[in-house]
Amino acid sequence: MKNRVKNDIAFLLIGAMIFVLAGCGEAHHTKEQSSERKEGIQVTDCVGREVTLEKEAEKIVDLTMIDGVRTLVQLGAQDRVVGISNQGSRIFNTEGMVKKNYVIVSQAAPELKDLAVVGDSKEPNVEMIISLKPDVILVDSMAKNVAEHIQKQTNTPVVCVGSFGSFHYDMFRMLGKIVGKEERAEELVTFTKNKMKLVTDITAGIGADERKRLFYWTHPFAGNAPKTNGNYEAFQLAGGKNVASEGEVIPEGVYEITKEQILAWDPAFIFLHSPFKEDLEGWLTADSVKEDEVIQGTEAVVKGNVYPIKGELSGWDMATEAAEVFYVAKILYPERFQHLDVEKEGNEILKKFYGIEGLYTDMSKQIKLYEWQ
Amino acid sequence: MIQENIASHLKQKSDHESILIEYRKNNVKKILLITVLAAAMILFSLFAITIGPVDMTLKDAYQVIAHKILPHWVDAPEVHIERTVWLVRVPRLLTGLLVGFSLAVAGAVMQPVLRNPMASPFTLGISSGAGFGAALAIIFGKSIGNGSYYIVANAFCFSLFTSLIILLLSKKKGATPQMMILIGIALSHLFTAGTTVMQYFAESWATAEVVFWMVGSLSKGTWGTLKYIFPVVLLCVPFLIIKSWDLNSIGAGDDAAKSLGINVERTRIVLMVVASLITSTTICFTGTIGFIGLVAPHITRLMTGGDNRFVVPISGLVGALLLSVSDIAAMNIISPVVIPIGVMTSFMGVPLFIYLIVKMRRGLH
Numbered sequence: 040m041k042n043r044v045k046n047d048i049a050f051l052l053i054g055a056m057i058f059v060l061a062g063c064g065e066a067h068h069t070k071e072q073s074s075e076r077k078e079g080i081q082v083t084d085c086v087g088r089e090v091t092l093e094k095e096a097e098k099i100v101d102l103t104m105i106d107g108v109r110t111l112v113q114l115g116a117q118d119r120v121v122g123i124s125n126q127g128s129r130i131f132n133t134e135g136m137v138k139k140n141y142v143i144v145s146q147a148a149p150e151l152k153d154l155a156v157v158g159d160s161k162e163p164n165v166e167m168i169i170s171l172k173p174d175v176i177l178v179d180s181m182a183k184n185v186a187e188h189i190q191k192q193t194n195t196p197v198v199c200v201g202s203f204g205s206f207h208y209d210m211f212r213m214l215g216k217i218v219g220k221e222e223r224a225e226e227l228v229t230f231t232k233n234k235m236k237l238v239t240d241i242t243a244g245i246g247a248d249e250r251k252r253l254f255y256w257t258h259p260f261a262g263n264a265p266k267t268n269g270n271y272e273a274f275q276l277a278g279g280k281n282v283a284s285e286g287e288v289i290p291e292g293v294y295e296i297t298k299e300q301i302l303a304w305d306p307a308f309i310f311l312h313s314p315f316k317e318d319l320e321g322w323l324t325a326d327s328v329k330e331d332e333v334i335q336g337t338e339a340v341v342k343g344n345v346y347p348i349k350g351e352l353s354g355w356d357m358a359t360e361a362a363e364v365f366y367v368a369k370i371l372y373p374e375r376f377q378h379l380d381v382e383k384e385g386n387e388i389l390k391k392f393y394g395i396e397g398l399y400t401d402m403s404k405q406i407k408l409y410e411w412q
Numbered sequence: 413m414i415q416e417n418i419a420s421h422l423k424q425k426s427d428h429e430s431i432l433i434e435y436r437k438n439n440v441k442k443i444l445l446i447t448v449l450a451a452a453m454i455l456f457s458l459f460a461i462t463i464g465p466v467d468m469t470l471k472d473a474y475q476v477i478a479h480k481i482l483p484h485w486v487d488a489p490e491v492h493i494e495r496t497v498w499l500v501r502v503p504r505l506l507t508g509l510l511v512g513f514s515l516a517v518a519g520a521v522m523q524p525v526l527r528n529p530m531a532s533p534f535t536l537g538i539s540s541g542a543g544f545g546a547a548l549a550i551i552f553g554k555s556i557g558n559g560s561y562y563i564v565a566n567a568f569c570f571s572l573f574t575s576l577i578i579l580l581l582s583k584k585k586g587a588t589p590q591m592m593i594l595i596g597i598a599l600s601h602l603f604t605a606g607t608t609v610m611q612y613f614a615e616s617w618a619t620a621e622v623v624f625w626m627v628g629s630l631s632k633g634t635w636g637t638l639k640y641i642f643p644v645v646l647l648c649v650p651f652l653i654i655k656s657w658d659l660n661s662i663g664a665g666d667d668a669a670k671s672l673g674i675n676v677e678r679t680r681i682v683l684m685v686v687a688s689l690i691t692s693t694t695i696c697f698t699g700t701i702g703f704i705g706l707v708a709p710h711i712t713r714l715m716t717g718g719d720n721r722f723v724v725p726i727s728g729l730v731g732a733l734l735l736s737v738s739d740i741a742a743m744n745i746i747s748p749v750v751i752p753i754g755v756m757t758s759f760m761g762v763p764l765f766i767y768l769i770v771k772m773r774r775g776l777h
Binding site for chain 2: 104125126129258260261262263264265266283285290292293294295296297298299300302303304320321332333335336352354
């Protein structure tokens with residue numbers, strides 16, 4: 040009887056030990072899992088959200104118009120994209136103006152034309168996204184309000200990319216980290232900074248009063264009021280003073296002004312936002328601006344200093360904006376940049392980002408950028 | 413009995429005379445109001461041409477005007493001052509006055525014709541049609557016109573096209589106000605949907621451009637555009653003012669109007685055609701400036717009552733003032749940024765409108 044009781048107690052003890060050990064094992068396992076999760080990839084996206092990915096992203100869905108895909112192409116990670124937005128898809132699949140304006144990215148990654156189309160940041164095709172099983176979803180920073188909602192619906196980390204301005208070094212680093220191409224991201228950042236230094240080292244010697252005042256005429260459509268933008272950094276980097284960034288309240292994006300304001304600013308240079316398509320009806324050209332009777336008295340028109348520029352027409356592209364820093368610098372300060380070969384620098388920058396020769400030359404011809412003899 | 417009849421007759425006569433005196437008094441008040449508003453408009457115009465980002469004295473600004481009127485008597489001003497005042501400020505001001513006047517008159521006519529206080533160029537889809545035409549030109553590059561009139565031509569044709577559909581359908585089935593309004597609302601939704609679809613598939617710059625066009629701007633007003641707007645306004649506004657006599661009869665009901673010998677259907681259609689033409693001609697140049705056509709007539713009715721002979725011209729003056737004052741505010745509040753004029757008219761007009769409604773209510777109680 041005693042033995043039987045002993046046996047029962049031993050049995051219970053062994054059982055309890057197994058249970059405890061098993062529990063510990065499970066607890067230990069959970070702890071390991073949570074530390075793995077914690078050790079996953081953590082990034083801060085372009086709107087300041089902390090996002091954690093379990094692992095390096097092998098499959099990416101991009102709901103932005105182009106900012107996400109373009110940066111991935113520049114990082115050499117376009118093969119990770121499994122789904123693309125409506126507008127992004129049109130860039131690769133139509134022959135219209137949209138393709139022409141984004142010709143650089145469509146030339147660099149033509150294979151993206153066959154990707155699944157998954158809606159856009161505001162109207163995502165959730166079922167399609169889930170079926171693609173992405174590791175991360177990219178949405179436009181302007182649609183940051185829907186990021187959490189999409190994340191919950193798809194149970195997939197959502198990262199916001201892009202915003203006003205091109206030189207988002209942190210965005211490159213963040214996406215580089217997500218796709219495991221940190222070295223490539225750092226390489227592009229360092230390359231761009233070094234290139235910019237070539238210009239800023241020279242323009243740093245120009246006093247605030249000597250800096251050339253310029254007016255950036257964005258979307259110059261006949262029949263609409265003049266508009267401008269104070270956020271295209273190429274002008275400041277090239278040593279210019281963009282009059283649009285003066286004033287107490289300056290909106291982040293494009294804003295309307297009056298023609299009288301152009302007279303009051305009296306800029307020494309006018310840069311005209313220009314599309315890739317030559318014969319776009321209604322779009323003002325440098326020649327038509329020079330003939331505008333209202334702004335005849337401005338220094339820019341009197342001296343014939345009206346130039347086309349690509350600007351942020353096809354989104355905020357660090358590569359093309361960096362190339363345009365050289366273009367603007369030589370226009371504003373021809374003596375200081377006498378020996379600068381804009382075309383050579385532009386081609387070198389675009390090749391570094393997109394891996395294709397002669398992209399700047401093509402762009403320059405299509406937009407009819409100023410060419411030095 | 414005879415004495416009673418005489419007394420009653422005398423009382424009636426005296427009532428009739430007192431009504432007549434009251435009526436004449438009211439008319440004098442309304443004419444006085446027209447004079448005050450016209451004077452305010454002139455004074456504001458003189459002030460408006462002195463305001464702007466280019467520095468100049470009052471004398472400089474007025475010298476330009478005086479020189480243009482009396483070139484042999486007044487010395488020519490400096491070229492940049494002349495260019496600023498004559499090529500920018502004056503055309504912008506005149507555009508504001510003409511567009512404000514026209515939209516308000518169109519609204520003042522449409523409301524009694526359609527017997528609906530919510531009727532305006534917006535309600536009837538005329539503005540949506542113009543927006544659709546503009547979007548078609550901007551996004552797809554398809555337009556009836558070219559050069560400076562690339563967007564304008566499309567906006568004009570589509571807004572007029574909207575009015576024509578309303579009128580043709582109404583004419584076929586009898587031009588009742590309800591039918592006109594319902595067709596207008598339906599077309600408005602159709603064109604808005606069409607514009608939204610185009611924007612959805614457009615590039616971001618094109619979408620932005622359509623939005624900029626839709627919120628309206630008086631910056632587009634030049635001497636070149638005024639040469640189209642002015643003759644249309646000059647022909648249509650007096651016609652509508654003359655026809656405002658008929659509006660009183662139509663407002664009393666179709667049967668009452670018919671008993672006075674008015675061909676109600678024809679008058680309704682003619683008035684709508686002219687009001688639509690004036691709206692299309694103005695908004696195709698400036699973009700869709702809402703609110704003025706809806707609210708200016710109501711502000712006027714709150715001030716003067718419902719006599720359309722006065723409501724139509726006074727609405728015009730109220731609309732002209734409201735739009736021009738809003739434009740000066742839009743340009744100067746956060747200069748150099750110009751706040752969209754459509755937004756500004758609402759900011760300026762809504763508080764005034766609510767104040768008048770509350771004040772009138774209190775008066776009634």
